[in-house]
Amino acid sequence: MLLIADSGSTKTDWRLVAADGTVTACQTEGINPYYQTVDQIRTMLSAQLAPQLPVDAVQRVFFYGAGCSGPSVNHVVVAAVQAVLPHAESIIVDSDMLGAARAASGHSSGIVCILGTGANACCYDGTQITRGIQSLGFWLGDEGSGGYLGKTLVRSVFQKTLPADLIDLFQQRYNLDRATLLDKAYKKPNPNRYFAAFTPFLSDHSDHPAVRTLVTDAFQLFLQTYIIPFPESAEWPVHFVGSIAHYFADPLRTAVEQAGLIMGCTLKAPIDKLVQYHQTTN
Template sequence: MLIADSGSTKTDWRYLAADGQVHAFQTDGFNPYYQSTPQIVETLRAQFLPQLGNNAVSRVYYYGTGCINSTVNQHIIDALRAVLPDLQTVDVNSDMLGAARGAAGREPGIVCILGTGSNACCYDGNQITRGIQSLGFWLGDEGSGGYLGKTLVRQFFQEQLPTDLHDAFAARYHLDRATLLENAYQKPYPNRYFASFTPFLSENIAHPHAVGLVTDAFTLFLQTYISRFPEATIWPVHFVGSIASYFAEQLQQALQQAGLTLGRIVKAPAEALIKYHKQA
C-alpha cells in the first residue's frame, strides 16, 4: 500500500510493505489543476521511482492539492498508472480529505490546512460534509505560507516594516523589484516562491511586528472560514500543515481570542493516514 499526501511544494509518500515496515520519502509537490499528465509523469519517473525501487505496489491512496473533481483527478490517476502499470487500486481525493482523516481520524471536527496554501472544512468522521471553496493563492489562501510571505514582502517594499526587520530582510535576501515581479507574475508557482520567505518570520518571531503579522493572518483565516461553520462552537478545530506547526503558539493565541477550541496540530498527515487505511 502506498499513501501520498501532496501539497503545492512537496509530496510525502509512505510505503507500507507486506511485513508491516513503513518506508518514507519525498518528491516535489503536484497540482493537477496546473500540471498536465506528462509533466507529472516526468517528475514521478525522476524522483519517485528511484526511491520506490523494486517495491511492489497494488494500492495507492493519493490525497493532493488541486484534486477538485474527477476530470482533474484523472491526471493523477493516469500518471500513477503510467509509472506503476500493475496497480489494482488508485484512489485520488483532495488534500482536504487527507488532512481531515489524518488529523481527526474517525471523529467529527473542523479541519484546516495551513501550509503553502490554506483551506478548511467540516468533517463527520468519514467524509467532508461542508467546506468553503478555496480561491487559491491570488484570491485567497489567508493564513497560509504563501499569504504570510506575500504580506511580508509587500510590507518590505512599501516600507511598512520596522527598521531593524527591514534591514535584516534586505541583508538576507538582497531582493529587488524586478526579481520580485518576475517571480510573482512570470515564473510558475508564485505560491511556493512567496512561502519561501516564511522562515524569516519564524526566525524573528520574538519581534512584536512579526508576531502581529502572523497572528493577524491567522485571525483573518478564522474569520473568513471557521466563523462560518456553526459546528466550530462545539467541535475542536484541527490543523494540518507546516505553517500551523511552525507558528503553533500564535495560532493558539488567535483561536483563544476567537473563543475556539484547538484540537490537534499535525505537521504532515501521512503517518496517520496509514493507520486510517489499515483500519478500513
C-alpha cells in the same frame, strides 16, 4: 501491500505498508493532474518511484493530491499509477484536503485547515468532507498562508509600518528593491511561492512583538473569514496541517484561543497520520 501518497505540486511523499505493518518511506517529484498528462506522470513514476518499490506486490493505492478535485482530473493519476503498478487491484485518488482531514481528525469529526504556501479549510465528519470554503487564491484570499504572511511582511517593509530595526534586518538579509519586488509580484510565475519564501524571516524573529502581531493578526483574519462562519466551529475542534501551522504554532494557538475556538492538533505533514488512518480502516 498498501501504498499511500500525499502529493503537492513540488513533491510527493509515499509510504509502503507491508502486511506485517512495516512502513517504508520514499519520495518523488510532485504530481498535479491540472498541469501534467498521464504520460508525463507515468514517465516520472517509472524513473523515480518504481525503483524504490516491489511494484508487483502493491495491491492497493490511496493517493491524496493537489489538483485532484474530482473524476474529470483524478483519472489522469489513476491511469499513470496503474501503468507503473500493473498488479494494483484498487487505486483511489482524492484531494489533498481530504488527506489532511483524515490525517488530522482521523475517524472523528472536526474542522481541518491547511496552512502552507496557500490556505484551505473544510468540515469533516470522520469519513468525508461535508463543507468547504470558496478559495480565491493568492491575490484575493489565502489569508494566514505562507504567501499571505510574506506579502504582508514585504508590504510592511516598503510602507515602513514595521519598526526600523526589523526593516534594517530585512534589507540586510534580502537587499530587496522596489523594481525587483514588482517584477516578481506581477510579471513572474508563482508569486505565492515567491512571497512564502520570506516566512523564514518571520520565524527567525518570532519573538519580536511586531512580528508576533503581524502573524497573529493574519491567523485571526483566516479564522474570522473562513472558520467562524462554519456552524460546526462552536463545537468541533479546529485542526491544522502544513508548514506554516507547524512553525508558527504558538501564535496560531493564541489566535484560536482569542477567537473562542477549540484548538485541535497541528501537523507539519499528513503522510504518517494517513498511514495510521488506513491501518485502522477496513
